[in-house]
Amino acid sequence: MSRLLTYISLTGSLFFIALSAQADINNGKELHDSNCTSCHISIQGGDGTGIYTRENKRIETYPALIKQVKRCRDSLGMQWPENHINDVVKYLNSNFYKFKE
Ligand code: HEC
Numbered sequence: 001m002s003r004l005l006t007y008i009s010l011t012g013s014l015f016f017i018a019l020s021a022q023a024d025i026n027n028g029k030e031l032h033d034s035n036c037t038s039c040h041i042s043i044q045g046g047d048g049t050g051i052y053t054r055e056n057k058r059i060e061t062y063p064a065l066i067k068q069v070k071r072c073r074d075s076l077g078m079q080w081p082e083n084h085i086n087d088v089v090k091y092l093n094s095n096f097y098k099f100k101e
Contacts, residue, residue: 025087065089069085
């Protein structure tokens with residue numbers, strides 16, 4: 001019985017973790033799409049995400065991705081809390097870069 005309870009609570013928390021990771025990525029996509037595409041479209045065209053997969057892309061590691069997101073955020077002159085940065089980095093990584101975190 002107690003095994004069953006452990007199993008249920010473990011599955012529940014895994015489910016919760018999966019859900020909250022998803023929420024981060026969705027929030028990151030929203031933040032990204034409303035703030036980050038205008039310059040990138042003028043560089044690479046398309047919907048502004050081609051810059052993340054272009055042949056000569058600059059970002060080769062997860063820490064470099066975080067740094068670049070901060071740099072571009074600064075060029076927008078926006079004050080983003082750390083969790084906005086994390087959400088956007090997660091979105092970019094899960095959809096384009098696919099680095100190991
Ligand atoms: C003011 C214009 C501008 C805005 C706004 C902007 N970027 Fe950028 N971004 C650039 C430029 C220019 C480059 C390319 C730098 C290069 O090629 O050397 C770039 C490159 C990048 C790259 C690296 C692409 C690669 O080569 O792998 C990432 C990641 C990135 N931007 C993320 C963001 C995010 C996230 C936002 C929104 C917070 C954002 N950018 C908003 C101008 C901008």
